[in-house]
Amino acid sequence: MSTIAPQFRLSRFIASLFDIIFWVLLIFSLVGLPIVFIVLFYIKMPIINGQMLTPYLAMTWMADPSRTLPIIKTLLHTTFFHVIAFPGFGFAALLAAATIFVERKFLAKIQLRVGPLYCGKIEGILQLMGDGLKLISKEIIIPAKADKPIFWVGPLLFVGTAGALVSLIPVARGWVVANPSVGLLAVFATIGFFPIISVLTAWAANNKWTFIGGLRALHQMIAFEIPLILSLLSVVILTGTLNLSQIAESQQHYWWIVFTPISAIVFFICILAELERIPFDLPEAESEIVAGWLTEFSGMMYGLIQLGTYLKLYAFAGLFTVLFLGGWNGPTVWPAFPADIITHGITIGPVTAKIAGLPLFDQDMLNGTLWFVIKTVGVILLILLPRGVFPRIRIDMLLHTGWYKLIGLAFINIFIALGLLYAGVLGPGGLIQ
Amino acid sequence: MTTQLPPGIQLEKIDDRIMTLNVGPQHPGSGHMRLIIKVDGDYIVSCDPDPGYVHRGEEKMAEYRNYIQNVPHLERPVIHDSSNILYPYCLAVEELLGIEVPERAKYVRVIAAELNRCIYTLYWLAIYGIFLGHSTMFMWPAGDRELFIDLLEAMSGARVTHAYLVPGGVRNDLPANFEERCLRQVDYFEKRLKEYQAVFYKNPILISRTEGTGILSRTDAIRLGTTGSVLRASGVNFDIRKKEPYDVYENLDFETVVMKEGDSYARSYVPYLEMFESCRIIRDAIRKMPKSGSVRTKLKPNPKGGNEEVYKRVESGRGALGYYVVSNNRPEPYRVKISVGSFRNLICMPYLLKGELLGNMPAVYWSLNYWPVEADR
Numbered sequence: 001m002s003t004i005a006p007q008f009r010l011s012r013f014i015a016s017l018f019d020i021i022f023w024v025l026l027i028f029s030l031v032g033l034p035i036v037f038i039v040l041f042y043i044k045m046p047i048i049n050g051q052m053l054t055p056y057l058a059m060t061w062m063a064d065p066s067r068t069l070p071i072i073k074t075l076l077h078t079t080f081f082h083v084i085a086f087p088g089f090g091f092a093a094l095l096a097a098a099t100i101f102v103e104r105k106f107l108a109k110i111q112l113r114v115g116p117l118y119c120g121k122i123e124g125i126l127q128l129m130g131d132g133l134k135l136i137s138k139e140i141i142i143p144a145k146a147d148k149p150i151f152w153v154g155p156l157l158f159v160g161t162a163g164a165l166v167s168l169i170p171v172a173r174g175w176v177v178a179n180p181s182v183g184l185l186a187v188f189a190t191i192g193f194f195p196i197i198s199v200l201t202a203w204a205a206n207n208k209w210t211f212i213g214g215l216r217a218l219h220q221m222i223a224f225e226i227p228l229i230l231s232l233l234s235v236v237i238l239t240g241t242l243n244l245s246q247i248a249e250s251q252q253h254y255w256w257i258v259f260t261p262i263s264a265i266v267f268f269i270c271i272l273a274e275l276e277r278i279p280f281d282l283p284e285a286e287s288e289i290v291a292g293w294l295t296e297f298s299g300m301m302y303g304l305i306q307l308g309t310y311l312k313l314y315a316f317a318g319l320f321t322v323l324f325l326g327g328w329n330g331p332t333v334w335p336a337f338p339a340d341i342i343t344h345g346i347t348i349g350p351v352t353a354k355i356a357g358l359p360l361f362d363q364d365m366l367n368g369t370l371w372f373v374i375k376t377v378g379v380i381l382l383i384l385l386p387r388g389v390f391p392r393i394r395i396d397m398l399l400h401t402g403w404y405k406l407i408g409l410a411f412i413n414i415f416i417a418l419g420l421l422y423a424g425v426l427g428p429g430g431l432i433q
Numbered sequence: 434m435t436t437q438l439p440p441g442i443q444l445e446k447i448d449d450r451i452m453t454l455n456v457g458p459q460h461p462g463s464g465h466m467r468l469i470i471k472v473d474g475d476y477i478v479s480c481d482p483d484p485g486y487v488h489r490g491e492e493k494m495a496e497y498r499n500y501i502q503n504v505p506h507l508e509r510p511v512i513h514d515s516s517n518i519l520y521p522y523c524l525a526v527e528e529l530l531g532i533e534v535p536e537r538a539k540y541v542r543v544i545a546a547e548l549n550r551c552i553y554t555l556y557w558l559a560i561y562g563i564f565l566g567h568s569t570m571f572m573w574p575a576g577d578r579e580l581f582i583d584l585l586e587a588m589s590g591a592r593v594t595h596a597y598l599v600p601g602g603v604r605n606d607l608p609a610n611f612e613e614r615c616l617r618q619v620d621y622f623e624k625r626l627k628e629y630q631a632v633f634y635k636n637p638i639l640i641s642r643t644e645g646t647g648i649l650s651r652t653d654a655i656r657l658g659t660t661g662s663v664l665r666a667s668g669v670n671f672d673i674r675k676k677e678p679y680d681v682y683e684n685l686d687f688e689t690v691v692m693k694e695g696d697s698y699a700r701s702y703v704p705y706l707e708m709f710e711s712c713r714i715i716r717d718a719i720r721k722m723p724k725s726g727s728v729r730t731k732l733k734p735n736p737k738g739g740n741e742e743v744y745k746r747v748e749s750g751r752g753a754l755g756y757y758v759v760s761n762n763r764p765e766p767y768r769v770k771i772s773v774g775s776f777r778n779l780i781c782m783p784y785l786l787k788g789e790l791l792g793n794m795p796a797v798y799w800s801l802n803y804w805p806v807e808a809d810r
Contacts, residue, residue, distance in 0.1 A: 111572035208454055212475075212791070278566055279638055287462030287564040287795040389632065391639050392566030394792040395475055 073360060079177075087171040089163055095376070096310035100128050103384045110388035135303035143296050147204035154201030155297065155304035161193045162311035169318040170245045172328045172368030183244035184236060187319065188229055191274065194312075195221040198283065202293040213292025216395060217283035220273055223402030224280075228270035230410035231263040234417035235323050238426055244319075248327025257324040259420060262413040264324045266406050271316045271383060273402065275309065279390040282398060317379040318372070325375045328368030336363050451478055458486050462564060462795045465805040468782075472791055480786040480794075482779055488809040495769035499735055500526050503766070505596045510773070510807040512594050514553035516545040516585075517749040518807070519598040521756040522769075524679055524745040526600040529738040529760050532730050538602030539680040540722035544615070545588060545597050546747075547711040547718070548581045551622070553750035554704045554711075555581075557802060561701055562633065564795035565642065570633045577625050580618045587611060602729035612719050619712045626708060634702060643697040647785040647797035650695055657781040660774045661752020662703040662802050667695035673748040685717045697793070700800035704750070735764045751775050751802045775808040 061068050075081055082088055101116075105123070108115030120126025142148060167177035168186055180186050195218045202214020236242060238259065239250045247256075257264045273280040284292040294305060321327060337359040345352050393401075420426045438444065454470045457463025467483040491510060495503050507522055508515035520542070527534060534542075555574035562570025582592050587608050589597040597604050633639060649659070654667035664671055672689040674682045690706040692699040738760025746755030752774025759768040778801045785797050 107568070111569050112576055113572055208452060278568075281566060282792070285566065285792070287566070288792055290461060388569045389636075390567065391562075391570075391633075391636065391642065392792075393638050394642050394790060396790065397641060 082177045087175045088177045092166040092314045138299035140299040145206045150204035155301045159308040162308040165190045165315040172365045182242045184242040205296040209290045209295045210293045213283045224270045224273035227406035231266040234260045234263045234413045237417045248322045251326040255326040278387045279393045317376045320379045321375040328372045330371035334367040480783045487806045491810045499764040514750045516549035520747045521745045525743040525756045525758040528743045532601045535727045537723045537726040538728040543718045547714045550750045552581045561799045564799045606728045646697045646793045648696045666699035666703045668693040697796045697800040773807045775804045
C-alpha cells in the first residue's frame with residue numbers, strides 16, 4: 001500500500017546494511033582505534049581497584065560482566081539516571097507515547113474506524129514517530145506582533161512544569177526522582193504553574209482566539225484546582241503525611257479509594273479538567289475558538305506542548321494510583337531471581353561464569369513497578385474514555401461544576417474521613433495503624 | 434456622562450469592552466461563510482452573518498443551457514442532497530414542457546429523494562456532532578452514510594453527484610434485486626439510529642448544553658420566514674410533502690415531526706426523527722411501486738418551453754426548496770430563480786445568537802440546518 005518507496009527490495013536493503021557495517025568497522029579499526037590508543041598513551045590514567053586503567057582494562061569492562069555490572073548498578077542509583085531514564089523523563093515519555101498510540105486505536109475502535117494502520121507495518125505502531133518527524137521538520141512561525149521571548153519560552157515552560165510533576169511520582173519503593181517530605185504540597189504548587197503558562201503564552205501570541213482560550217484555561221484551572229486540593233485532603237487526614245511515598249506505603253492492606261470513593265471521583269473529574277480533555281476541553285474548543293491558547297503554535301513548539309500534555313496525563317494518572325489505588329502495592333507476581341545463578345554462576349556450554357552484582361533490580365522493585373504500571377494504564381484508559389462518549393460542556397456549566405458541586409462533594413468526603421478517624425475505624429487501634 | 438471627572442480617572446468606553454471576532458471563512462467552526470461576532474466577555478452582543486464566499490452564479494448559468502443541460506450543474510450547490518435540489522426543477526420543467534411522468538418513475542424519484550435526504554441529514558448530524566466536540570458522533574453518521582451512498586450508486590452510477598432525476602422521470606431503471614437490498618440496509622440503519630440516540634441525544638451533557646439555547650418562538654419562526662426543520666422544531670406543522678404533495682407523496686404513509694420547544698435541541702432532534710419517517714417512506718414506496726414499466730418519458734430533442742412561468746417547490750433536507758422557471762419560446766429557460774431553505778434560515782441567526790454565550794455559537798449555528806454553498810447558489 002505504501003507509495004513511499006515503490007522500488008523497495010528487502011535483499012538490497014539488507015545488503016546495504018552489511019555494506020554500512022563493513023565500512024564503519026573498517027574505518028573505525030584503521031583510523032579510530034589508532035587515534036584512541038595514541039591519545040590514551042599520552043594521558044595519565046586513573047587507578048581503579050589497585051589497577052591502572054589501561055585501554056585493555058577498559059576493554060575488559062565490555063567483555064566481562066562481573067566488572068561491568070557493578071558500574072551499571074551504581075549508575076542506576078545516581079540522580080542523573082533517575083531524572084533521565086527510569087522513574088523520570090524517559091519512563092514517563094515512553095508511557096506517554098504508548099498512551100498516544102493506545103488513545104488513537106482505542107478511540108478508533110469506539111468510532112468504528114481502524115485508526116493508524118500503515119506506518120510501521122504492524123497496526124501503524126510507528127505513526128507517532130512519523131508525526132514527530134513531521135512536527136520537527138515543520139517551520140516554526142511566530143506572529144509578527146507576538147511578544148517573542150515569552151512566546152518562545154511558553155512551550156519549554158510547559159514541558160518543564162509537566163516534567164517537574166512527573167518527578168514527584170514514586171514508581172516503586174525508593175524509586176522516585178524527588179522525595180520531599182511535603183510531596184503533595186509540591187504537587188499543588190506545580191499544578192499552580194499551568195494556568196500562568198497558559199495565560200502568558202495566550203497573551204504573548206497577541207491573537208483574539210488565544211486570548212479567549214487563555215482566559216478560559218485560567219478560569220477552568222482555578223475553578224478545578226480548589227476541589228482537587230480539597231479532595232486530596234481527606235487522604236492526607238487519613239494518612240497524616242504529605243509524603244507521596246509514605247502515602248503509597250500506607251496502603252498495603254486497604255486502598256484509600258475504599259474509604260474515600262467520593263474524593264476519588266472528584267479528583268478524577270478534576271484531572272479531566274486540569275488536562276483539558278473532553279468534556280472539559282473548552283480552552284481548545286475547535287469549533288468555537290479555533291485551537292484556543294494553542295492557536296498560534298506551529299511545528300515543534302506545538303509538539304512540545306503535546307509532549308507536555310501527555311506527560312501531565314501520565315503524572316496525574318500516576319498521582320491517582322499513588323493516592324487512591326495503592327501505588328506500587330500488590331501481590332508478588334514477579335518471579336524471584338534464580339538464586340543458583342548468584343551462588344553457582346551461569347553455565348554456557350563449557351564455560352561457567354560467576355557474575356558479581358546480579359540481580360540488577362531486586363524483586364520488590366520490579367513487582368512494584370509492574371503493579372504501578374498496570375494501575376496507571378488502567379487510570380489512563382479511564383481518562384481517555386470520555387473522549388469517545390461526551391460532547392464538550394459550556395463555560396457556565398463548567399464553573400458551576402467546579403465551584404459548586406465538586407467543592408461540596410469534596411467537603412463531604414473530608415467529613416467522612418474525619419469521622420472514620422475519630423470513630424477509631426482507621427488510625428491507632430483501627431484497621432490501619 | 435459628560436460631567437467633570439477627577440483628574441487621572443477615565444470612564445470605560447463601550448468599545449473597549451467589546452471585541453469583534455471574525456469567525457470564518459477560515460475558521461473550523463464556520464463553513465464557507467463569515468460571522469462577524471461582537472462579544473462582551475463571553476456573551477455575544479451582535480452577530481452579522483456574511484454569506485457569499487461560494488457564490489457560483491448557478492441561476493445565470495442556467496440561462497445559457499437548455500433544459501436538459503441544466504441538470505448536472507444545478508445539483509452542485511448541495512451535492513449530498515442532489516436529488517432533492519433537482520426535484521423541483523424537474524417538476525417545473527415537466528409542467529413547462531407538458532411532459533407526463535410514468536407512474537414507476539414517480540416512486541423511484543421518491544425513493545431517491547428520501548435516500549438523499551438521509552445522506553444529507555447524516556452529513557449534517559456528523560458536523561453537528563463535531564461542532565459540539567463529540568467526535569464519535571462525527572464518525573458514526575459519516576460511516577453510516579455509506580449505506581445510502583452505496584444504494585444511490587447502484588441506482589445512478591455515481592456516488593455523490595447523481596444527476597439521477599431528469600425532466601421526464603429518472604435517468605435509468607433500478608438495478609436487479611434493488612428492493613431487497615434497500616430494505617435490508619434501511620432495517621440496519623434504523624437499528625443504528627437507535628444507537629445514535631443512546632450515545633448522543635440522550636447524553637446528559639448534550640441535553641444540558643443545547644436545551645434552552647437559541648429559543649425561536651412559534652410566532653418569531655413564522656415572522657422571520659424560516660422553513661424546514663427549524664420551523665417544525667418551533668411547533669409549526671408545515672411540511673410541503675404533506676401540505677402541497679408532489680408526485681406520489683399523498684399515497685405514502687408518513688407523519689410530520691413537530692416539536693414545541695424551539696431550542697437548539699429540538700432543532701437538532703427533528704431531522705433525526707425525520708430520518709425514521711424517511712425510512713418509513715422508503716419502505717412504503719417500495720411496497721406500492723409498480724414492479725415494472727417505463728421510468729422515463731422520451732423527450733423531443735432540444736425541447737422548447739412555451740411563453741409561461743412556473744413555480745414548484747419541494748421539501749428538501751433544509752426546508753422548502755423552490756424553483757421559479759420562466760420560459761420564452763426558447764430551448765433555454767429565460768430565468769431560473771432558486772429559493773433555498775438555507776438562506777431563509779440564516780436570517781434568524783443574528784436574532785438567535787444575541788445574548789448567547791460564545792460557546793453556544795456552534796450549537797445554535799449548525800442547528801439552523803444551514804448549508805453555506807446552497808445559500809450562495
